[in-house]
Amino acid sequence: MLNFGRARTQPRSTRSMPFGGMDYADPKKKNSFVGKMILVAVLTVSCIFLLKGSTSFISPSPFSHHEDGVMHVLVTGGAGYIGSHASLRLLKDSYRVTIVDNLSRGNLGAVKVLQALFPEPGRLQFIYADLGDAKSVNKIFSENAFDAVMHFAAVAYVGESTLDPLKYYHNITSNTLVVLEAMAAHGVKTLIYSSTCATYGEPEKMPITEGTLQAPINPYGKAKKMAEDIILDFSKKSDMAIMILRYFNVIGSDPEGRLGEAPRPELREHGRISGACFDAARSIIPGLKVRGTDYDTPDGTCIRDYIDVTDLVDAHVKALEKAQPKKVGIYNVGTGRGKSVKEFVEACKKATGVEIKVDYLPRRPGDYAKVYSDPSKIKQELNWTAQHTDLKASLETAWRWQKLHRDGYGIQSAVSY
Numbered sequence: 001m002l003n004f005g006r007a008r009t010q011p012r013s014t015r016s017m018p019f020g021g022m023d024y025a026d027p028k029k030k031n032s033f034v035g036k037m038i039l040v041a042v043l044t045v046s047c048i049f050l051l052k053g054s055t056s057f058i059s060p061s062p063f064s065h066h067e068d069g070v071m072h073v074l075v076t077g078g079a080g081y082i083g084s085h086a087s088l089r090l091l092k093d094s095y096r097v098t099i100v101d102n103l104s105r106g107n108l109g110a111v112k113v114l115q116a117l118f119p120e121p122g123r124l125q126f127i128y129a130d131l132g133d134a135k136s137v138n139k140i141f142s143e144n145a146f147d148a149v150m151h152f153a154a155v156a157y158v159g160e161s162t163l164d165p166l167k168y169y170h171n172i173t174s175n176t177l178v179v180l181e182a183m184a185a186h187g188v189k190t191l192i193y194s195s196t197c198a199t200y201g202e203p204e205k206m207p208i209t210e211g212t213l214q215a216p217i218n219p220y221g222k223a224k225k226m227a228e229d230i231i232l233d234f235s236k237k238s239d240m241a242i243m244i245l246r247y248f249n250v251i252g253s254d255p256e257g258r259l260g261e262a263p264r265p266e267l268r269e270h271g272r273i274s275g276a277c278f279d280a281a282r283s284i285i286p287g288l289k290v291r292g293t294d295y296d297t298p299d300g301t302c303i304r305d306y307i308d309v310t311d312l313v314d315a316h317v318k319a320l321e322k323a324q325p326k327k328v329g330i331y332n333v334g335t336g337r338g339k340s341v342k343e344f345v346e347a348c349k350k351a352t353g354v355e356i357k358v359d360y361l362p363r364r365p366g367d368y369a370k371v372y373s374d375p376s377k378i379k380q381e382l383n384w385t386a387q388h389t390d391l392k393a394s395l396e397t398a399w400r401w402q403k404l405h406r407d408g409y410g411i412q413s414a415v416s417y
């Protein structure tokens with residue numbers, strides 16, 4: 001198990017104490033045979049609950065204590081595409097993980113995969129909760145001893161954000177406020193925040209560095225920029241260690257085929273290019289709609305920087321390891337290379353072996369012609385570089401999962417918990 005040797009900063013009063021404050025670490029209080037029997041019974045019942053994959057637990061629980069030195073990460077949105085891959089990586093690296101998700105976009109099936117892989121007590125717990133519910137979030141923080149938060153949970157479709165802007169502004173800014181307030185109130189000192197290249201809008205100069213002016217052009221990018229601003233202003237008055245990662249376009253799946261991307265069928269219309277290509281390859285939709293062929297790019301379609309999810313979660317772990325108190329690190333997470341939508345579709349045809357039917361449509365509102373990253377800052381400061389830069393190979397990992405999971409994680413996963 002990892003021992004990060006960090007000062008544990010959470011005051012003892014905020015830790016979850018079993019049975020009205022009884023502290024099992026104090027031998028004087030464990031003075032009767034009956035008491036010991038009760039303790040054994042409680043531990044047995046706790047183990048049964050955890051082994052059954054129950055989402056509840058009975059204290060005493062390693063989730064509510066810091067003592068064993070295992071770093072405990074709260075992963076908001078851990079049932080989603082990127083959050084579940086990050087949780088898998090954290091668990092593999094021996095972190096303790098608590099996933100909080102309202103399952104509005106994420107899938108319980110992804111959590112079940114993780115629970116099956118890491119069934120040992122004290123490794124992973126899932127809490128069904130909405131970050132908009134500040135009371136529940138505070139209860140979660142008071143019952144758990146988190147060392148760090150990776151805040152993934154958010155709506156994240158550019159097209160949808162132009163049709164339902166208030167949802168985006170509310171979800172992205174307000175939930176970030178709730179998380180920050182809970183972290184501040186409960187002494188949790190490290191935040192890794194999921195931001196996006198959409199905060200840059202469409203800069204004239206490529207590639208995009210972290211110093212490029214942020215001028216977002218759609219509600220998704222604007223809301224993420226607002227959330228960044230909230231975090232930055234807060235950081236000036238806090239000793240928190242903060243890392244803001246601006247993702248470019250995330251693709252691919254767990255190379256071992258355990259997790260994948262399973263967007264809601266009802267949101268298909270707003271879905272990302274990779275999901276649309278796979279849906280067309282599986283004939284779930286009649287063809288891929290390429291939205292916009294008259295951009296000022298070599299082949300007229302938009303250019304994006306596609307980053308493999310395995311590399312992306314590696315960037316999160318490196319950010320977590322290198323986060324410093326009272327400092328904010330802001331990093332682009334991309335390959336540094338741009339590919340057009342047409343190039344993407346060709347790679348997808350090769351990865352799937354399917355001659356995907358393509359329909360050409362007008363531009364999608366909120367889109368920008370060309371974005372790709374300059375990833376030199378993250379290389380220099382976090383020693384991170386994208387390793388999976390072959391588009392076809394990344395799409396093959398995703399396709400393997402897609403082929404075996406036509407209904408994603410299954411109908412049960414998608415409905416409310």
Ligand SMILES: O=c1ccn([C@@H]2O[C@H](COP(=O)(O)OP(=O)(O)O[C@H]3OC[C@@H](O)[C@H](O)[C@H]3O)[C@@H](O)[C@H]2O)c(=O)[nH]1
Nearest residue numbers: 156157158196248249271272273276289290291302364
């Ligand atoms: O069905 C589709 C989907 C997408 N596209 C095009 O493919 C390109 C990429 O679009 P996507 O929706 O996959 O991705 P976007 O670039 O809009 O945003 C994405 O990257 C940044 C992340 O932070 C966002 O969460 C993510 O949605 C755009 O030009 C878009 O118009 C299509 O032509 N057809």
